[in-house]
Every structure is written in C-alpha cells, then in structure tokens.
Amino acid sequence: MRDTVSIGALLSTDGTYHWMGHNALTGARHAVIELNEQGHLDFELRLEHVNPKGRLECYGKALVALQSKGIRHVFGPITSASRKDIIPNLEQGGSLLWYSCPYEGFESSESVIYNGPCPNQTLLPLLRYALDAFGGQAFLIGSNYVWGWESNRLAQEVLDAASGVVCGEKYVNLGVTAFAELIDALVSQPPAFVLNTLVGESSHAFLRQLDRACTIRGLALPVLSCNLTEGELAGIGIMQTLRLLSCGPFFEAVDPIFIQQQYLRHGPHPYSHYYASTYAAVHLFAEAYQRSGSDAPEAICAALYTAPVQTALGDLEVSPRNNHTSLPCYIAELQGSQFIILHAEPGMQPADPYLTATDLSEFRTCRKLTPARHLRIVK
Numbered sequence: 555m556r557d558t559v560s561i562g563a564l565l566s567t568d569g570t571y572h573w574m575g576h577n578a579l580t581g582a583r584h585a586v587i588e589l590n591e592q593g594h595l596d597f598e599l600r601l602e603h604v605n606p607k608g609r610l611e612c613y614g615k616a617l618v619a620l621q622s623k624g625i626r627h628v629f630g631p632i633t634s635a636s637r638k639d640i641i642p643n644l645e646q647g648g649s650l651l652w653y654s655c656p657y658e659g660f661e662s663s664e665s666v667i668y669n670g671p672c673p674n675q676t677l678l679p680l681l682r683y684a685l686d687a688f689g690g691q692a693f694l695i696g697s698n699y700v701w702g703w704e705s706n707r708l709a710q711e712v713l714d715a716a717s718g719v720v721c722g723e724k725y726v727n728l729g730v731t732a733f734a735e736l737i738d739a740l741v742s743q744p745p746a747f748v749l750n751t752l753v754g755e756s757s758h759a760f761l762r763q764l765d766r767a768c769t770i771r772g773l774a775l776p777v778l779s780c781n782l783t784e785g786e787l788a789g790i791g792i793m794q795t796l797r798l799l800s801c802g803p804f805f806e807a808v809d810p811i812f813i814q815q816q817y818l819r820h821g822p823h824p825y826s827h828y829y830a831s832t833y834a835a836v837h838l839f840a841e842a843y844q845r846s847g848s849d850a851p852e853a854i855c856a857a858l859y860t861a862p863v864q865t866a867l868g869d870l871e872v873s874p875r876n877n878h879t880s881l882p883c884y885i886a887e888l889q890g891s892q893f894i895i896l897h898a899e900p901g902m903q904p905a906d907p908y909l910t911a912t913d914l915s916e917f918r919t920c921r922k923l924t925p926a927r928h929l930r931i932v933k
Contacts (some may be wrong), residue, residue, distance in 0.1 A: 557597045559849060561586075561839065562604065562620035564630035565641075569608020570729040571754030574632045574828050577785030579603060581829035582629050584820050585836035595844055599836070606631070608728075608754075613640050621647040626849050627839055629832055633753065634658060643663060650787045650851040652839060654831035656780045656802065658704035659907040665851070667858070668878040669835045669870070671803055673708055674906040676780040677883050679899055680801035681712045681749075683885050685920040689746035690718025690774050695736070695760065698725040702887065705751045705780070708909075716917040719746045726752070731759035740775070741767045747776040757782070758789040759763060761796065767795040783826030798888040802827040803867050803881040805893045812866055834865035837877075838872070867887035868902060878905030 563582050565575040586599045604620060606612035613636045620628055621643070627810045628644075629652045631637060637653055644651050651666045661674035670858050674923035684692075694709055698700020702725055705834055721743070724736055740748065741764075752760055761777065768775050774795050782800040804827035813825050818932070823829070838858060843849060845857035862869040880902040886893035906912050 556595070556601050559597045559623050559843060560600045560602060560623065561836070562602050562625040562628040564604055564613065564616055564620065564628050564636075565605065566608040566632060567603075567605050569754075570756065571608055571632050573632075573786045573789050574655070574754065574781075574783075575605075575608075577783070577824060577826050577828040578632065578822055579632065580820075581831070581833035582836050584816065584829075585833045585840075588819070589836070589840050593684070594658050595840060596847075597843065599840065606636070608609075610635055610639060614643050617643050617649070618647070621649055626650060626653065626851065627854070629654070629835055631655075633699070634701045636812075637666070638700065648851065650854060652832075652835040654835045655828065658701050658708075659909065660704065662876040662878070662907055664855075664877065666877060667835070667838070667855070667872060667909070668876075668905065669831055669838065670791060671780075671881050671883070672878065672905050672907045673705070673904075673905045674912050675803070675883050676801045677705060677708060678712065678912065679883050680778055680799065680885055680900070681709060681896075682917065683897055683918065684778055685716050685718065685917065686716060686777065690716055690920070691721050691746040692718060693721050693740060693745040693748045694723045695748060696725055697753045697756060698727050701753065701781075702751040706749065709749050711914055712917050715914045716920045718920075726756060726924050728753060730756050733760050734765050737764050737767045740764065741771050741773060744773055744775055747778055750777050750779045751781070753781065755789070760788065761790055761793070761798070765793045765796045768796055774912040782888075783828055784824040784893065785826035785828050787824065787888075792793060792890065793888060799885060799896070800888070800893065801883065801885045803883065804830040805884055805886045805895065807886065807893055807895050808882075808884055809866070830866045834867045834870060837865045838870060871902070873905065876905065876907055878907055880904045 565579045604616040655670040694706040730739040776797040841863045842854040842857040846853040859874040862871040883899035885897040
C-alpha cells in the first residue's frame, strides 16, 4: 500500500478575486486526481484546501492551520500581499510555498518556489509589443498594493527609456468598482493604451464600464494586462470595442490537445494560466518528492535543481540561484470569448526577478513615438 502525502491549497474561493482562486484550485485538484490515477508514483497525494476568503488577515492563520496538520507544501495564494504576509510563517514552520501567479518581481525566498512569471517574463515583452503596435502614451491603473505599485513603476521606467509618456496614473483599493470619473477622462483624451494591473472584481468592473464608454465613442482602446485569463471571462462578459491584450505562460490556444484531454477528463472548465501553472506546480512537487523520497523543503528543492520536469507548461527548470522557474511567454488578444495568440517569445524565458540581467535601454529601439499631453487623475 502506498503512503499518502498531504499537501495544502491556500486559495481564496470567496472574495473579490475568487475567480482566480477557483481556477487555481481546480488546477491543483485535477493534477492530484490524475497523478493518483496514473499510479506511477510511490505515494498518493491528498489535497487539503483552506479558504481565506480574500481577507489578508486570514492568510497567516490559514497557513498555521495547515502546518499544524503536518503539511509542509502549500500551493497558492493569489496576491503578492498575501504571499508576502505569510513568508515569515513559512520560514518559521519549515514549509515551502508553491506560488504560481504572475507577480511584480524583486523577491527571492528560500521558502518559495516561484512558478508564476515575473516582469521580464510577462510585463516587459507585453510593453515591447504595445510600444511597437500602439505608441508610447500610456495610462497606468492598478490595485492599491505592491502588485500595482511595482508593475506600474517598472512600466514608467520602460516608457522613459522608450521616450514614451505616462499620461496618468491611478490606484484603487481592492474591491472598488466605481470608475465613472476616470473613464470619462480616458475617453475624452484617450492614451495609446492602458496598462491594467487591477485585480479581481475591480478589473472586471473597470473593463465593462470602459467598454461601454468606448462603444459610445467608437474607440477601440487597447488595454494590457499580465493577469487577465480565461478564468475571469465569465465575470467580464463580451467586450464590444475594447482590445484586451494579456501576457502569460499559457492560454488555451497554446495547446489544444491538452485542453481537449482536460475537457474529456474533467469537463468544461476555463483552463487558464492560473489553472495550468498550479497544475504544473503539483507535478513539479510530485516529481521532486519521487526523486528525493522526502518532503523536506531542502530535499525537494535539491531534486528540482537536478533536471527539468515535463509539465503542461513545457519542460520546467527551477533555478537554484533564485527559486524561479523558466517559463514560456505568450501575448494574446481576447476575441469574443477566446484568447488568440499574437506573439510568442522564443523558447523558455529564464526568470530575472531583480532585472540584473535585463537592460531596459533596449526599449530605446522601439519605433519613434509621438509625444502626448499629460493627463492627470488626482482623485
């Protein structure tokens, strides 16, 4: 009889970003079901889910609850605020977090495997594409925490290097859904594109309201995101005139065979990069445990460093230098209810979380940009 290895999921399936949490949790559950059914491992996996309901003060308690049951490997959460909040608990409890969401970079912890992309794997390629395709006048809007702040700060640096212009910058608290004044300003003086780092219901409301306003004005305004996926389309609805572009390590259009297999096994779910990245993270853990025969975080990490692991995202390699994963990079545009791939970066992109190997001066070669007046949003 095979041993049972328990792992945890720390994902909010209630609250303002529950769409993302549901999608990531589904990926983890499907991976566990499939790995147990295949029977090639020396153990069986058991997944225990705790739902912090999107409340920052609940994540630490939820993690401690998992640790008290002997669970040392935890998959989640969604936001950088919640990840940063629990890192001390991870270190004190000898646990390893498997973080599979896009994030703002500038972090490296021995207690975290970063299976989600950092800016050089998503934001920089997306901005490079947008500067060439749309021009250099950008409006930056984000949720009022580190994901929005740091993503937009880096976007400002890129635009400066490209001789572009930040027409305006706005931050709102998680869950805010009123954008009338901002949208009036955007459609009155449209930028070349909007960089949207809002999260969850705030993002959905902003996109719906902006689309209505642009439809009235006949504007096909590009809106860029690094965290918009198939997992949120039910909350957004069909866009009439907005051009929604997203960047990530996976879209359904990337691997139709995998998507068809998942539909046959598990039914009609949105198979986004939140799903695929968490699904892949469970496979990474299972392979590392099989190689090492131990759930000690040090042993798991050492096993991951030895060789790539074949996953739904490709052959993933974890760097012993920073615990980040090399990932593919795709830029896609929402057309109807599907993302269509516009561009793929060549090969797997090594993570550069501190941008020490990334030269932003490359953006000076973007096509000549037309200056624009500054648009100031102060409320």
